[in-house]
Amino acid sequence: MKKGWIAYPYVVWLVIFIFVPLLLIVFYSVTKTTDEGIVFTLEYFKRFFEPIYIMVLLRSLYLALISTIICLLLGYPLAMILASKEFRHKRVLLLLVVIPMWMNFLLRTYAWLTLLEKNGVINTFISFIGLPKMELLYNQGAVVLGMVYNFLPFMVLPIYSVLIKIDKSIIEAAEDLGANSRTVFRKVIFPLSLPGVVSGITMVYMPAVTTFVISRLLGGGQFTLIGNLIEQQFLYTGEWGFGSALSLLMMILILFSMAIMSKYEKESEGGGLF
Amino acid sequence: MKRSLKLKFTLLLAVSIVSILLLSGCGQSYKATIRVYNWGDYIDKSIITDFEKEYNIKVIYTTFTTNEDMYVSLKSGGSTYDVVFPSEYMVKRMINEDMLHKINLDNIPNYKYIDDKFKNLPADPNNEYSVPYFWGTLGIVYNKTMVDDPVDSWEILWNEKYAKQILMVDSQRDSIGLTLQMLGYSMNTRNLDELEEAKQKLIEQKPLVLAYVGDEVKDKMVGGEAALAVVWSGEAVAMKWENPDLEYVIPKEGGNLWFDCAVIPKVSKNKEEAELFINYLCDPEIAYRNTDYIGYSTPNIETMKMLDEELLNDIAAYPSDEDIANAEVFDDVSDALEIYDRIWTEIKAK
Structure with missing residues (x-):
């Protein structure tokens, strides 16, 4: 029994909210309104x-790369702890990873403003134990911290969902054959978890590359990222053409990196995002 | 199976459409609807409700964050608005591009309450298109406990003594404009050499700047996070309420004087109702409620009489004519906007 009509609303949705806007972006990025009407131009791409x-x-x-690496280094062990059988408070920990995501992203970033500022919570504590106050806010470190904090769950969860599905008997077999725990990790667990790692990296890297809120709030507007540039074109200068060209190049770049990623992902199943 | 499912689905759709129609019919019927497009948090919302009740006109209220944002959504078409509140340089641009209706002042008797010094502004020399809504200045707010030099010039923002204690405003025209003014040029220059000089000056300043901020400036200054900040006067009034150590000055180079005005865009089909709304906002009582809520400076003479003596003497809220004698008003520089944008990107990306 075919139920093709079930897909129609989604197709309509896709056309209206994804396909048409995409076409508009392409259109804006290669055209220019002059006195003689709309003409084709590549000047926006040249400007880039x-x-x-x-x-x-x-x-x-x-x-974004730095943040992704930090997320991976922090996230992988956490995912392993979550996936391990022995750890009892697994559910609580998992909840702790997920709960912050229930709160608005902007709000959480604003919270860091008050934590990191000169008379903020962290500096008050530092000076209380007799150490000099530090400049924590409005530097590159603060931007990376904001990215890591906001996107870490997107690294942990895909890795966790892959790890938990690994057949325990494979690990036991490796152990029976005399592999020590390091070898088991290197030769069995890590290669099997690769699809999760790849989708984790994609899920962290993409929003980190395009963010504009984090760099503006925690970087104090001094670390212009590509996202800020795009925002500026649309909201302040009204240069839709240049803004669209930037967005388009950004999309191509992401598509390109995803193509590379998916090469690694192809053979293995599950855990993948795309 | 397939057919019955399809039928159910159609039925469901039909029922929901009918109920939506019925529900929307249930509400109060207004004789007209106007769309108002204003800055975020720039009106006392109860005024809108009162207007709806009094005139039986429904108001659909939406907000924007920058003049350019508003301009683009009007220009790109698709959205109809009846009353919009652009700043003076944007009013001029919209007049030049034939985007505005002429306002019939006979329909706005309360216009007589607007102070004469806010009439015949360069942006709208014959008062044909705009009615002033609020006004203010751009200046420096500083913390008296942290700054011991006299603050009277933009130059203090380049004083190395206050390195990493200076907050600049994250706005191209304002930051570049004040630098131009400090260098002795016009805030509205299109001269590339002058702009280049301002750019170098701002790049030179960057190591001293703690951050380029937007709305956060209020929290930061009230909390003593920085010593000096470039702010709009209305913000300064609110900051001083919360932290008495703060003081506001209009720099001796002149500072910037701005006006936000009510205008009726050409796309509007309810011009008379729009005029009714603008007139309502100019009513002294209503304007007082609005001023009290927003904290910016009103151009309404009768409303000013109702305000506190203390507020009237506050240079941040109501500077004297002397204070703003040298203040410059922004002109439309839309043809040079790309240059401004490029300069600003270069400064911030350095």
Whole structure:
């Protein structure tokens, strides 16, 4: 029995809210309104290749990369703890990872403002135990912290869901054959968890590259990222053409990195995002 | 099976559509509807409800965050608005681009309460298109306990003594404009050499700047996180209430004087109702409620008479004519906006 009609609302949805906007972005990025009407132009793309904008792009990629690496280093062990049989308070820990996500993202970032500021909670504590106050807010470190804090669950959860599905008998077999725990991890667990790692990396890297709120609030507007640049074009300068060109290039870049990622993901099943 | 499911689905859809129609018919029937487009948190909402009751006109109220934001959504079409509140330079741009209706002042008798000094502004020399809503200045707010030099010039923002204690405003026109003014140029310049000089000055200043901020500036200054900040006067009034150590000055170079005005865009089909709404806002009593809620400065003479003596003497809220004698008003520089944007990006991305 075919139920093709069930898909129609989704198709309509896709066309209206994804396909058409995408076309509009492409349209805006290659056209310009002059006195003679709308003409084709590539000047917005040309403008992007000026050193200043390339620098902004590189900074976005760099900061997102750092945050992703930190998320992976912090997230993997946490996912392992969550997935292990022996750990009793697993549910509580899992809840603690998820609960912050119930709160609004903007609100959580604002909270860091009050935590990190000069007379904020952390500095008050530092000076209470007799240490000099530190400049915690409005620097690159604060931006990375904001990204790691906000996107860590997106790294933990995919890895966790893959780890928990690993057949325990495979691990037992490896142990029976004389592998010590390090070898088991290196040769069995880690390779099997790779799909989760890959989707974790994608899920952290993508929003980190495109964020504009974190860099504006925690970076004090001094660390312009590609997201800020796009926002600026739409909200302040009204240069939709340049903004669209930037968004388009950003999308191509993400598509490109996802293609590389999916190469690693192909063979193994489950846990993958795409 | 398939057919019955389809039938059920159609039935469900039909029922919901009918009920929506019925429900919407149930509410109070208004004789007209106007769409008002204003800055975020820039009106006492109870005024809207009162207006709806008094005139039986429904108000659909939406907000924007920047002049450009508002301009773009009007320009791109698709959305109809009847009353919009742009700043003076945007009023001028919209007049130039033939986007505004002429307002019939006969329908706005309360216009007589608007102070004469806010009439015949350069943006709208014959008062044909706009009615002033609120006004203010751009200046420096500083913490008396943290700054011991006299604060009377933009130059203090380049004083290395206050490194990492200076908050700049995250707004292209304002930050570049004040630097131009400090260098002795016009805030509205299109001269590339002058703009280049301002850019170098701002890049030079960057190591001293703690952050380029928007709305957070209020919390930061009240909490003593920084010593100096560039702010709009209305914000300064609110900050001083919360932290008496703060003081506001209009720099001797002149500062910037701004006006937000009510206008009726050409896309409006309810011009008379829109005029009725603008007139309502100019009513001294209503304007007082609004001023009291927002804290910005009113151009309404009768409303000013109702205000506290203390507030009237506050230079942040109601500077004297002398204080604003050298203040410059923003002009429309839309043809140079791309240059401004490029400069601002270069400064912030450095």
